[in-house]
Amino acid sequence: MTTLTVTQNFGKGAKDIGVYKSLGGYSTIGQKLFDLSQFELIDLVTRSGLRGRGGAGFPTGMKWSFVPRNSAKPVYLVVNADEGEPGTFKDHVLMLEDPHRLIEGMILCGWALGVRTAYIYVRGEFLAAIDTLNAALKQAYEAGFLGENIKGSGYSLDIYVHRGAGAYICGEETALINSLEGFKGQPRLKPPFPAVSGAWASPTCVNNVETLMALPWILENGVEAYAAMGTPKSTGTKVFSVSGDVKRPGVYEVPLGTPLMELLESDKYCQGVVGTLKGVIPGGSSSPVLTAEEAAKANMDYESLASLKTMLGSGAVVAFNTTRSAVGMLASLTRFYAHESCGQCTPCREGTGYADRILKTVVAGKGRDGDLDHMLSLAANFSYTTICPLAIADAWPIENFIGKFRGEFDAAVSRNPEHAADRVDPAFRPGAFW
Amino acid sequence: MSHCHTQVEQPGAAEILPKLEVPSVLTRVDELIRRYPVPRSALLEVLWVAQEILGWLPQEAIKWSASKCKVSPVHAYGVSMFYTMYKKEPTGRFFVQICQNVACHILGSEDIIAHAEKSLGISAHGGTTSDNLFTLLRVECLGACGNGPVMQINDDFVTDIVDGKLAMPVGVGLTPERFDRIVAWCRERAKSVAKEPSRDALGGLFDTMGHPGALLSSSQPQKAYSPVPPALGVAASRTDEGKVKLTWRTAPEVTTLHIEKKSGSDFAEAAAISGKEKEWLDEAPEGTEYRIVTETAQGRGKSSNVAKAPAAKGA
Numbered sequence: 001m002t003t004l005t006v007t008q009n010f011g012k013g014a015k016d017i018g019v020y021k022s023l024g025g026y027s028t029i030g031q032k033l034f035d036l037s038q039f040e041l042i043d044l045v046t047r048s049g050l051r052g053r054g055g056a057g058f059p060t061g062m063k064w065s066f067v068p069r070n071s072a073k074p075v076y077l078v079v080n081a082d083e084g085e086p087g088t089f090k091d092h093v094l095m096l097e098d099p100h101r102l103i104e105g106m107i108l109c110g111w112a113l114g115v116r117t118a119y120i121y122v123r124g125e126f127l128a129a130i131d132t133l134n135a136a137l138k139q140a141y142e143a144g145f146l147g148e149n150i151k152g153s154g155y156s157l158d159i160y161v162h163r164g165a166g167a168y169i170c171g172e173e174t175a176l177i178n179s180l181e182g183f184k185g186q187p188r189l190k191p192p193f194p195a196v197s198g199a200w201a202s203p204t205c206v207n208n209v210e211t212l213m214a215l216p217w218i219l220e221n222g223v224e225a226y227a228a229m230g231t232p233k234s235t236g237t238k239v240f241s242v243s244g245d246v247k248r249p250g251v252y253e254v255p256l257g258t259p260l261m262e263l264l265e266s267d268k269y270c271q272g273v274v275g276t277l278k279g280v281i282p283g284g285s286s287s288p289v290l291t292a293e294e295a296a297k298a299n300m301d302y303e304s305l306a307s308l309k310t311m312l313g314s315g316a317v318v319a320f321n322t323t324r325s326a327v328g329m330l331a332s333l334t335r336f337y338a339h340e341s342c343g344q345c346t347p348c349r350e351g352t353g354y355a356d357r358i359l360k361t362v363v364a365g366k367g368r369d370g371d372l373d374h375m376l377s378l379a380a381n382f383s384y385t386t387i388c389p390l391a392i393a394d395a396w397p398i399e400n401f402i403g404k405f406r407g408e409f410d411a412a413v414s415r416n417p418e419h420a421a422d423r424v425d426p427a428f429r430p431g432a433f434w
Numbered sequence: 435m436s437h438c439h440t441q442v443e444q445p446g447a448a449e450i451l452p453k454l455e456v457p458s459v460l461t462r463v464d465e466l467i468r469r470y471p472v473p474r475s476a477l478l479e480v481l482w483v484a485q486e487i488l489g490w491l492p493q494e495a496i497k498w499s500a501s502k503c504k505v506s507p508v509h510a511y512g513v514s515m516f517y518t519m520y521k522k523e524p525t526g527r528f529f530v531q532i533c534q535n536v537a538c539h540i541l542g543s544e545d546i547i548a549h550a551e552k553s554l555g556i557s558a559h560g561g562t563t564s565d566n567l568f569t570l571l572r573v574e575c576l577g578a579c580g581n582g583p584v585m586q587i588n589d590d591f592v593t594d595i596v597d598g599k600l601a602m603p604v605g606v607g608l609t610p611e612r613f614d615r616i617v618a619w620c621r622e623r624a625k626s627v628a629k630e631p632s633r634d635a636l637g638g639l640f641d642t643m644g645h646p647g648a649l650l651s652s653s654q655p656q657k658a659y660s661p662v663p664p665a666l667g668v669a670a671s672r673t674d675e676g677k678v679k680l681t682w683r684t685a686p687e688v689t690t691l692h693i694e695k696k697s698g699s700d701f702a703e704a705a706a707i708s709g710k711e712k713e714w715l716d717e718a719p720e721g722t723e724y725r726i727v728t729e730t731a732q733g734r735g736k737s738s739n740v741a742k743a744p745a746a747k748g749a
Contacts, residue, residue, distance in 0.1 A: 039663030039685035086535040086575040116656040117645050124519045127589040130637035138640045154659040160469045165517035182477035184516040243537040243579035250580050324540045332539040336574050
């Protein structure tokens with residue numbers, strides 16, 4: 001029996017504070033928390049080995065320790081619920097099913113960092129989740145878990161929901177902060193890192209929904225119990241959102257280090273792949289794709305996937321079978337990144353659109369020899385030259401899809417009877433991808 | 435649609451402002467503004483309120499939002515153009531957005547989009563039917579990939595009709611048949627219900643005291659609340675010279691560390707050193723017990739765990 005640390009209340013009606021409390025919720029908001037100093041709580045999270053669940057997998061305790069203490073400026077906690085990575089839908093379900101666990105996790109994080117005001121940045125499409133969160137927040141205020149002087153501890157915390165308005169890039173923490181501040185969601189240069197100067201030039205901690213939702217369990221059941229799950233370097237459990245060609249797509253919580261094929265084929269989880277597996281995108285659209293052979297070797301933890309030159313990312317597993325065209329999938333991804341480029345850095349703004357237009361001509365049967373190499377050269381040149389990793393997130397799929405399914409791409413080019421003719425660079429502007 | 439900068443006939447201020455400058459809206463705007471340290475930050479939310487009331491964002495509404503948030507109109511206009519969910523032109527009664535991203539793509543969203551374009555007779559790049567009932571738009575990932583191919587109608591995820599209502603049952607994706615059923619349901623509804631009920635764009639605001647120091651806010655800043663941090667992980671070891679070495683971890687705000695040594699049955703203070711120190715040396719026999727008590731400007735904290743001096747090396 002797998003221990004669940006985040007999704008244990010699914011399907012039990014925990015949206016309501018009464019039900020949530022009867023399931024053991026908010027039990028940490030009392031002496032258990034108020035006897036701990038900030039330093040002890042941060043130390044506890046560090047020892048649990050919890051890593052950020054939003055994509056980068058940065059150790060949470062270390063991130064918290066970067067926030068200056070006793071600073072003259074207020075410290076902000078911003079929850080990143082701008083879940084836009086194609087393939088990811090775990091936070092959406094988490095917020096709909098168990099909003100109070102998120103609030104409890106935010107109170108714990110708030111206590112550790114001395115936060116007075118916290119924001120939950122939810123992507124605009126999730127209006128139902130925003131409804132749920134606001135209803136839950138209202139209940140939490142009425143029950144005295146939020147507001148001034150929580151349960152007589154002298155600690156005050158307010159939480160507000162901020163609705164985003166449709167921009168993938170706002171999932172990047174500095175873009176999210178800009179968006180929260182009322183600007184266009186364009187990333188900022190780092191340093192200064194948000195922990196030092198983030199929202200309103202104050203220390204800001206940006207954490208993913210799932211990261212914060214793991215905290216109540218850790219505090220309640222102890223660091224050792226959490227660190228015992230998963231692998232030594234990737235401790236605990238992770239929520240995976242599985243979609244694509246599987247019999248039962250959905251959100252599953254498994255210990256880190258679980259083999260990918262177990263997730264896809266076990267009766268407890270996805271119950272098998274529809275058709276013959278061709279490949280898997282293991283961590284959201286920007287993670288390099290795995291072929292079926294690589295997928296058979298992969299374990300779902302940060303190190304195992306890194307050894308296969310891909311990443312765990314946000315835990316969005318997209319499986320696809322042999323009937324799906326790799327060219328079509330990549331075309332869908334490059335169109336996405338060209339569309340979502342925020343327009344701030346030239347290599348990304350121009351490069352992603354350029355790569356997308358080249359691939360569009362290939363898909364339309366007008367590809368020429370050299371188009372693929374041109375795309376690879378573009379990808380190599382627009383990655384690592386921009387403020388944020390969006391360009392890299394486009395380059396990795398381009399390099400890996402073309403690299404691992406080269407035969408299909410070559411076949412797509414040679415569908416053009418004149419594929420050997422001179423190339424015409426489709427470098428024209430303005431963006432023809434609309 | 436949202437991405438195309440088409441010319442749209444703009445209603446004038448005289449038409450827009452009476453709808454926005456009403457007490458219920460102004461209270462909501464005040465509530466939003468007090469939630470952020472500066473009014474500017476409420477801009478996205480105020481634009482949402484304006485869009486909820488008008489159905490889309492005419493330029494006068496953007497100007498109105500800018501004046502409420504104390505930013506220049508061009509700033510508000512730039513922001514509204516950046517985000518795709520602000521509608522820069524009116525849409526039909528059912529705003530249908532179909533996901534075209536990778537997870538939905540491999541499950542056949544292109545077929546659904548082609549089917550939708552054909553059956554509604556409009557373009558999926560923001561076309562609106564002549565009866566003004568449907569606007570169709572292909573969009574990037576909607577964040578419900580487990581139900582791929584998925585679509586949204588107005589603000590709800592829809593892949594099927596269940597018990598006479600729009601629904602997204604777990605694991606059920608769109609098919610052309612389901613799409614037709616949903617469209618038929620919408621047409622049926624248009625005959626019996628005059629207009630779609632307005633839905634709160636911000637999920638039901640409630641009264642809060644706001645951000646400390648913000649406009650219209652009444653809340654107080656954070657007071658010092660946390661207990662004094664203790665020293666953690668106190669450990670004793672032997673140096674090569676045979677001395678007992680104490681090590682520990684502690685917080686930066688600690689000013690003084692009181693090192694206590696057990697003599698008899700009680701601990702007595704052996705030394706008081708600066709909180710910046712990282713180690714402390716002592717000469718003591720094996721089995722001597724140590725603990726550390728921290729002190730900050732707030733006062734003394736809890737005592738740490740007890741560390742026992744090990745035997746001398748080679749002894």
